[in-house]
Amino acid sequence: xxxxxxxxxxxxxxxxxxxxxxxxxxxxxxxxxxxxxxxxxxxxxxxxxxxxxxxxxxxxxxxxxxxxxxxxxxxxxxxxxxxxxxxxxxxxxxxxxxxxxxxxxxxxxxxxxxxxxxxxxxxxxxxxxxxxxxxxxxxxxxxxxxxxxxxxxxxxxxxxxxxxxxxxxxxxxxxxxxxxxxxxxxxxxxxxxxxxxxxxxxxxxxxxxxxxxxxxxxxxxxxxxxxxxxxxxxxxxxxxxxxxxxxxxxxxxxxxxxxxxxxxxxxxxxxxxxxxxxxxxxxxxxxxxxxxxxxxxxxxxxxxxxxxxxxxxxxxxxxxxxxxxxxxxxxxxxxxxxxxxxxxxxxxxxxxxx
Amino acid sequence: xxxxxxxxxxxxxxxxxxxxxxxxxxxxxxxxxxxxxxxxxxxxxxxxxxxxxxxxxxxxxxxxxxxxxxxxxxxxxxxxxxxxxxxxxxxxxxxxxxxxxxxxxxxxxxxxxxxxxxxxxxxxxxxxxxxxxxxxxxxxxxxxxxxxxxxxxxxxxxxxxxxxxxxxxxxxxxxxxxxxx
Numbered sequence: 022x023x024x025x026x027x028x029x030x031x032x033x034x035x036x037x038x039x040x041x042x043x044x045x046x047x048x049x050x051x052x053x054x055x056x057x058x059x060x061x062x063x064x065x066x067x068x069x070x071x072x073x074x075x076x077x078x079x080x081x082x083x084x085x086x087x088x089x090x091x092x093x094x095x096x097x098x099x100x101x102x103x104x105x106x107x108x109x110x111x112x113x114x115x116x117x118x119x120x121x122x123x124x125x126x127x128x129x130x131x132x133x134x135x136x137x138x139x140x141x142x143x144x145x146x147x148x149x150x151x152x153x154x155x156x157x158x159x160x161x162x163x164x165x166x167x168x169x170x171x172x173x174x175x176x177x178x179x180x181x182x183x184x185x186x187x188x189x190x191x192x193x194x195x196x197x198x199x200x201x202x203x204x205x206x207x208x209x210x211x212x213x214x215x216x217x218x219x220x221x222x223x224x225x226x227x228x229x230x231x232x233x234x235x236x237x238x239x240x241x242x243x244x245x246x247x248x249x250x251x252x253x254x255x256x257x258x259x260x261x262x263x264x265x266x267x268x269x270x271x272x273x274x275x276x277x278x279x280x281x282x283x284x285x286x287x288x289x290x291x292x293x294x295x296x297x298x299x300x301x302x303x304x305x306x307x308x309x310x311x312x313x314x315x316x317x318x319x320x321x322x323x324x325x326x327x328x329x330x331x332x333x334x335x336x337x338x339x340x341x342x343x344x345x346x347x348x349x350x351x352x353x354x355x356x357x358x359x360x361x362x363x364x365x366x367x368x369x370x371x372x373x374x375x
Numbered sequence: 376x377x378x379x380x381x382x383x384x385x386x387x388x389x390x391x392x393x394x395x396x397x398x399x400x401x402x403x404x405x406x407x408x409x410x411x412x413x414x415x416x417x418x419x420x421x422x423x424x425x426x427x428x429x430x431x432x433x434x435x436x437x438x439x440x441x442x443x444x445x446x447x448x449x450x451x452x453x454x455x456x457x458x459x460x461x462x463x464x465x466x467x468x469x470x471x472x473x474x475x476x477x478x479x480x481x482x483x484x485x486x487x488x489x490x491x492x493x494x495x496x497x498x499x500x501x502x503x504x505x506x507x508x509x510x511x512x513x514x515x516x517x518x519x520x521x522x523x524x525x526x527x528x529x530x531x532x533x534x535x536x537x538x539x540x541x542x543x544x545x546x547x548x549x550x551x552x553x554x555x556x
């Protein structure tokens with residue numbers, strides 16, 4: 022018998038003994054019923070540390086923000102049920118044949134750093150999953166905590182910078198919302214993380230649609246690349262009850278253009294400096310020969326979810342329908358797009374109407 | 376998927392009367408609350424099932440000549456926790472035609488009509504709170520339809536009401552499913 026929403030959505034214990042799992046993870050581990058539209062398969066478990074006092078940060082767009090209206094507990098569009106960490110591991114051993122990676126996300130909380138290592142060690146000891154940590158730089162000072170994470174079994178680190186410019190970061194995550202986060206500190210921690218985990222082992226999370234131009238977003242992607250990181254893209258989705266619940270989502274054409282630029286930059290096929298932009302900062306030239314660009318678009322990988330890879334080198338963190346309802350056109354394809362998908366993408370790339 | 380249970384309930388209280396291995400022959404049962412149980416799925420035998428691929432719709436004739444329809448437990452399980460039921464505005468439908476769609480956080484599909492006729496009622500409570508279907512798929516009718524020719528629809532091989540046929544159909548559906556339920 023399925024649980025009632027009120028029974029299952031509220032955290033019932035704290036980390037490290039409990040973690041919240043994404044709806045996709047809860048489905049894959051057979052806590053929730055359901056299958057994925059178009060036969061998508063989850064390849065990475067997304068877990069979130071959880072505390073009764075919640076996250077201390079106040080990010081305007083975030084479902085976990087302490088400034089969010091009470092009674093709202095979704096995050097990135099979906100429920101995240103709290104489950105015993107040991108049970109998650111048990112079930113990942115039983116049901117997680119297609120899983121390749123687990124990602125443990127900190128929230129801004131004094132216990133989060135230590136608890137992340139605790140949860141990582143439990144996974145390392147009992148599973149063969151590769152372990153990512155989505156870290157909260159505000160809780161991290163210097164390289165020592167990052168080295169401890171690595172020692173606990175983490176092989177890759179994600180840093181959710183989210184906003185593409187210092188001004189937007191300050192407005193939505195820093196002083197603008199009385200929040201604790203600082204742009205410069207995030208990038209300092211990124212540099213430390215690259216030196217501890219290695220070039221290409223750190224992913225910067227960026228949310229398209231917080232008010233930046235495509236040019237600004239592409240500039241930040243290039244900056245991350247030049248500092249030895251890669252970029253994982255998200256399309257803004259307004260969370261009910263958040264300070265930005267009334268905001269519009271970015272146009273899908275602009276999102277696909279940024280995905281394409283990211284793919285080119287992160288695969289060292291081109292640079293932001295060689296791309297051209299119109300007066301509204303929209304990409305009009307990707308700086309590649311048209312035949313080369315057509316080949317990349319046709320291949321489709323540029324429009325798949327960007328995230329930490331699995332053992333096969335392909336993206337494991339594929340987050341099916343994390344950015345859109347399944348009834349909508351996909352923004353992050355959790356599988357290789359088919360011919361019709363590519364036709365849709367190609368049409369969207371040429372759409373400069375909004 | 377292992378066992379096929381047949382439950383028989385008298386006066387609202389379910390009682391297990393048979394428990395046979397997959398492919399075996401469930402014991403015959405009588406009464407309005409007979410249920411075929413396959414794995415975790417239930418199929419009450421007081422109604423019929425539209426078995427066209429992807430449909431999984433139950434239909435229950437009413438005394439006033441209308442038919443109430445809803446999602447069976449196989450479909451409500453596969454769909455996941457439902458967020459939306461979106462019904463088409465048209466009033467006239469054909470058997471196998473779309474009545475609208477349903478959507479959960481990770482899945483979306485069409486809702487197929489098991490009969491041809493006219494839509495005469497909508498269960499607004501279910502449309503407003505589709506998770507009622509997850510909690511009680513057989514107590515949560517979605518639409519009421521007045522069939523144009525109920526005899527013809529019920530005679531279709533795509534509509535099953537017989538215990539053995541329903542059991543066989545569900546077993547095949549589970550065997551063809553890409554994931555164990």
